[in-house]
Amino acid sequence: MNSEPPTGDELNRMLVTMKQNVLERTTESPRRKRNRNLGLGLGLAALLAIGGGSGALALGMLPSPFQASAPATPTSTPTPTPTVRPTATPRPTPTVAPVVAPVPSAPIDCATLTNGIDLTAFIPDPVYAPELLPKNYDRTTEAGLAQQGVLSCVWRSEAGSYSNVVVRVSNDVTTGTRWTSERHDAGDSSLGLGRSSVISCGTEGNSSCRASVVADPWWISFSFYDDSSWSFDPSPDAWSEDTARADVSSALRSLSTALVGLTPTAVWQPPATDWADATCSVLSGADVPTIVGSPELVGPAEHTWTEVGDGISDTKDSSVDCRWVLPLEAGDQPVADGSFGEFRVTIVPGGEWAYEPVDDSEPVSVAGADAATFVCVSLEGSSCYVDLLSDGSWLQVGYASGATPEMKGLLVAAAEAIVATRPAS
The missing domain is CATH 1.10.287 (Helix Hairpins)
Incomplete structure (x- = not known):
C-alpha cells in the first residue's frame, strides 16, 4: 500500500x-x-x-468551512392566549320595594292653606303640630285618613289644655255632599257656602264648632275645640255662638279661596297585603277574652263613634277599629284588677309606612310579626298596647284604659293570636 x-x-x-x-x-x-x-x-x-x-x-477557491451561514429567519413563537377562567355570576341582591308614604290629594302645605285665618279667634296661643301621627291612640286614625289622601292640619294651644283647631281637605266630593245632606236632615244648619255646607256648635263647658263645605273639587272641614275659653275672658259673654259661626264661615271662605285652581294629586295605591280586606269578624278566631283573662268580654265588633265628628274623619278613615267590650248589663260594674273592661285592635292595611316605635317603647318578640314594640302611655288614664308589623300592615293590639305594664305578657299573647288570624294569601 x-x-x-x-x-x-x-x-x-x-x-x-x-x-x-x-x-x-x-x-x-x-x-x-x-x-x-x-x-x-x-x-x-x-x-x-x-x-x-x-x-x-x-x-482559496473554496468557501471557508468555518464561516457562519446566514441565520435562518426565526419563526415567531405565538403568544399564548390567556385562559379565561369562568367567574361565578354574583347573585343579585334581592330588591325590596321601598315603603312609600301617601301624599295628600290637595297639593298645598298647611301654612299656605291657612295663611288668611286668624287662629287666635278660636284657641289661645295656637301652635302648629307638624307631626302627621300624634303620639297617642289617634295615630292609627290619622294614618287611615292619610291613606285616603286626606290633608290634615292641626294646631294645639300652649295654654296647657286640649284645645285645638283641625283643618282637613279631601277630594271626595261625592261623600262630602252626601254627608252634609245627612247632617242637614239631622238638624244642622247651612252656611250658604259652595255646593253645600253645614255647621254645628256646642257650649257645654267649652266653645267648639265643626263645619264642612263642598266646593268642587274639594271637601273641606274646619273644627275647633277650646276648653280654656274661661281663662282668657272670664266674663259671662265670652262665648258667643253667633260670633263663632261668623268666624268659622270666614275661615271656610279663606280655605276655599286658597284651594282655587289646584288639581287633586293621583290616588295613593297601598301595597298588596293579606290584611287588605280584613274585617273584625276575622279576628273572632283569636279568642281574645280567654287569653287576656276577661271571659266576660264580647266581640269583636267594628267600633262606631256616637258623637259626630268633622265629617271627613267620620267617613274617610281606612283603618279597621275592632273592640271587645263588656255586655251592657255589666258595663257599669267595676273592672277587677288584672282584667279588661274593653280590648281594642286596630288594623291599618298597607300601613307599614306609618309604623314607628314611639318614645319609651320597648321591643318585644311577637310570633308571626315582622316587628313589634310594647308601649304604655298616660293621658286621661294609663294604657298599654302592642304595636306590630304584619305583611306590610300596621296593627295596634290591646289599647284599653286600665292596661298596665304588668300585663305585657297577656298583651303579647293576644297579639300573637291576632297575627295568627291573618287571612291566607
Missing part, C-alpha cells in the same frame, strides 16, 4: 473533487450541512498540513 500523501497535480485534482462535493451538498438541511462542512473542513486542514503551499492556493 502507498502510504505517501498526494502531492502536486494529484493533490490539486483531489481538492477540485472535494470542492464539487461541497457545492452539491449546499441544498441539504442546515443541520446536516453544518455537520458535513465541519467534517470536510477538518479533512482539508489535514491535507493542507500535509500538502503545503500548493494546497493553500487551491483552498
Whole structure:
C-alpha cells in the first residue's frame, strides 16, 4: 500500500473533487450541512498540513468551512392566549320595594292653606303640630285618613289644655255632599257656602264648632275645640255662638279661596297585603277574652263613634277599629284588677309606612310579626298596647284604659293570636 500523501497535480485534482462535493451538498438541511462542512473542513486542514503551499492556493477557491451561514429567519413563537377562567355570576341582591308614604290629594302645605285665618279667634296661643301621627291612640286614625289622601292640619294651644283647631281637605266630593245632606236632615244648619255646607256648635263647658263645605273639587272641614275659653275672658259673654259661626264661615271662605285652581294629586295605591280586606269578624278566631283573662268580654265588633265628628274623619278613615267590650248589663260594674273592661285592635292595611316605635317603647318578640314594640302611655288614664308589623300592615293590639305594664305578657299573647288570624294569601 502507498502510504505517501498526494502531492502536486494529484493533490490539486483531489481538492477540485472535494470542492464539487461541497457545492452539491449546499441544498441539504442546515443541520446536516453544518455537520458535513465541519467534517470536510477538518479533512482539508489535514491535507493542507500535509500538502503545503500548493494546497493553500487551491483552498482559496473554496468557501471557508468555518464561516457562519446566514441565520435562518426565526419563526415567531405565538403568544399564548390567556385562559379565561369562568367567574361565578354574583347573585343579585334581592330588591325590596321601598315603603312609600301617601301624599295628600290637595297639593298645598298647611301654612299656605291657612295663611288668611286668624287662629287666635278660636284657641289661645295656637301652635302648629307638624307631626302627621300624634303620639297617642289617634295615630292609627290619622294614618287611615292619610291613606285616603286626606290633608290634615292641626294646631294645639300652649295654654296647657286640649284645645285645638283641625283643618282637613279631601277630594271626595261625592261623600262630602252626601254627608252634609245627612247632617242637614239631622238638624244642622247651612252656611250658604259652595255646593253645600253645614255647621254645628256646642257650649257645654267649652266653645267648639265643626263645619264642612263642598266646593268642587274639594271637601273641606274646619273644627275647633277650646276648653280654656274661661281663662282668657272670664266674663259671662265670652262665648258667643253667633260670633263663632261668623268666624268659622270666614275661615271656610279663606280655605276655599286658597284651594282655587289646584288639581287633586293621583290616588295613593297601598301595597298588596293579606290584611287588605280584613274585617273584625276575622279576628273572632283569636279568642281574645280567654287569653287576656276577661271571659266576660264580647266581640269583636267594628267600633262606631256616637258623637259626630268633622265629617271627613267620620267617613274617610281606612283603618279597621275592632273592640271587645263588656255586655251592657255589666258595663257599669267595676273592672277587677288584672282584667279588661274593653280590648281594642286596630288594623291599618298597607300601613307599614306609618309604623314607628314611639318614645319609651320597648321591643318585644311577637310570633308571626315582622316587628313589634310594647308601649304604655298616660293621658286621661294609663294604657298599654302592642304595636306590630304584619305583611306590610300596621296593627295596634290591646289599647284599653286600665292596661298596665304588668300585663305585657297577656298583651303579647293576644297579639300573637291576632297575627295568627291573618287571612291566607
